[in-house]
Amino acid sequence: MNRRIPDSTVRRISHYLRALEVMGVQGTPTVSSEELAQQGGTTAAQVRKDLSHFGSFGKRGLGYSVPELASRLRDILGLTCRWRVVLVGAGRIGSALFEYPHFARRGYDCVAVLDNDPEKIGMSWGPVRIRPVEELELVVDALKVDIAILAVPAEAAQTLAERAVAAGARAILNFAAVQLRVPAHVHVAYVNLVVELEALSFAITQNGKGRRK
Amino acid sequence: MNRRIPDSTVRRISHYLRALEVMGVQGTPTVSSEELAQQGGTTAAQVRKDLSHFGSFGKRGLGYSVPELASRLRDILGLTCRWRVVLVGAGRIGSALFEYPHFARRGYDCVAVLDNDPEKIGMSWGPVRIRPVEELELVVDALKVDIAILAVPAEAAQTLAERAVAAGARAILNFAAVQLRVPAHVHVAYVNLVVELEALSFAITQNGKGRRK
DNA sequence: ATGCGCTTGTGAAATTGGTCACAATGTAGG
DNA sequence: CCTACATTGTGACCAATTTCACAAGCGCAT
Numbered sequence A, B: 001m002n003r004r005i006p007d008s009t010v011r012r013i014s015h016y017l018r019a020l021e022v023m024g025v026q027g028t029p030t031v032s033s034e035e036l037a038q039q040g041g042t043t044a045a046q047v048r049k050d051l052s053h054f055g056s057f058g059k060r061g062l063g064y065s066v067p068e069l070a071s072r073l074r075d076i077l078g079l080t081c082r083w084r085v086v087l088v089g090a091g092r093i094g095s096a097l098f099e100y101p102h103f104a105r106r107g108y109d110c111v112a113v114l115d116n117d118p119e120k121i122g123m124s125w126g127p128v129r130i131r132p133v134e135e136l137e138l139v140v141d142a143l144k145v146d147i148a149i150l151a152v153p154a155e156a157a158q159t160l161a162e163r164a165v166a167a168g169a170r171a172i173l174n175f176a177a178v179q180l181r182v183p184a185h186v187h188v189a190y191v192n193l194v195v196e197l198e199a200l201s202f203a204i205t206q207n208g209k210g211r212r213k
Numbered sequence C: 001a002t003g004c005g006c007t008t009g010t011g012a013a014a015t016t017g018g019t020c021a022c023a024a025t026g027t028a029g030g
Numbered sequence D: 001c002c003t004a005c006a007t008t009g010t011g012a013c014c015a016a017t018t019t020c021a022c023a024a025g026c027g028c029a030t
Helices: A007-026 A033-040 A044-052 A066-077 A092-099 A101-105 A133-142 A154-167 A193-208 B007-026 B033-040 B044-052 B066-077 B092-099 B101-105 B133-142 B154-166 B193-208
Strands: A083-088 A108-115 A128-132 A147-150 A171-174 A187-190 B083-088 B108-115 B128-132 B147-150 B171-174 B187-190
Touching (some): A007 A033, A083 A092, A083 A154, A092 B092, A108 A133, A147 B193, A193 B066, A193 B171, A193 B187, B007 B044, B083 B092, B083 B133, B092 B108, B133 B154, B154 B171
Parallel strands (some): A083 A147, A108 A128, A171 A187, B083 B147, B108 B128, B171 B187
């Protein structure tokens, strides 16, 4: 086991965990790799290979204990502590994110919200007051922020990423449609609507030749 | 050239296109694979390999003509026609999406918005009136919808996907945190915030061992 | 017209990730 | 206790993707 873990494995683990949590609520005691594969949209062998990177959690002939495996996966994904997050950009996407119920529930605390619109600065979102984006360094440093979420226009993203990193952020979730250039020790994840839509229109175009009718 | 195109190639093409459009506005006439690679967060060889799947668009010794390559990439990605999209779910995410300026500008027309909340049904979002989700089949069929965007709770996603597909949708953009099971001819793209966040906390945990301080 | 420098396009090699098959190992039942 | 059966964990294969290296092509300067 161990070595470097493929990114795709990590993503799938995240899916397995969500499936396990549903099963946990339903009271299912054990699950086989075959069943997990169905939920996660993959194959039984893939499930076992993914898990084998981290150890062996199952019982041969029986499968996996749902609560136990869920707990192990939470450990693996680093969900046993709470992460401090700063949200940069209080626009539509930022607001949708902030309200997302699973967000806080899964261990992410939004300790600050920043924006550069004077109209928005000072507003209160629940317990958090929107601050000027100039305070980014202050916030990241003083509140020991781990993850910066960039929900800002593409032009602003690179600069803000650099500032967040310089102030100590170790990971960035980027909603802007640009590739960020950051030091190797900083991790970046992308959520990019446009890329996904364009991948779809590419796929449709390839297949059925053009749009309907 | 040609054969099956890797998904990762398609995503990168989408990035190249966006970089090219910025250069186009700035008036840059030509670009090398090296420069494109910088913008797209990859390597020059990768850029050339990606493009070579579709033909040869550059001039040796000189690079690529920015407007010409942009135009070719738009063709490849299927952005020269407009796609008809139905948005299912008029919550926070749906609303953020709907307002996203690049959405319409890049060739996607949101021809209908559906929700199951009686409070919302009948409201007008710009030129579009929110309809009951029961009308999904009607809308997909009558308005010749190509792409269904699911911005709904995880429990509802699978059923709605099946209904959209049965009514004729050929692609689905899924914001819900479940893997969809659909026939092979239907393309699905996922936007999953939770997976990305968990991939980040995994990465931070692996590296620096736990959160800051 | 020729040579030089730069940059593309591409087969071949290397790497990475996924699939398969099966031995190992557990449970349950007689 | 022993046999039948189910399901895991994994090493060996296989497939896909990325990297590498270089011949071929283009434009400019002389």
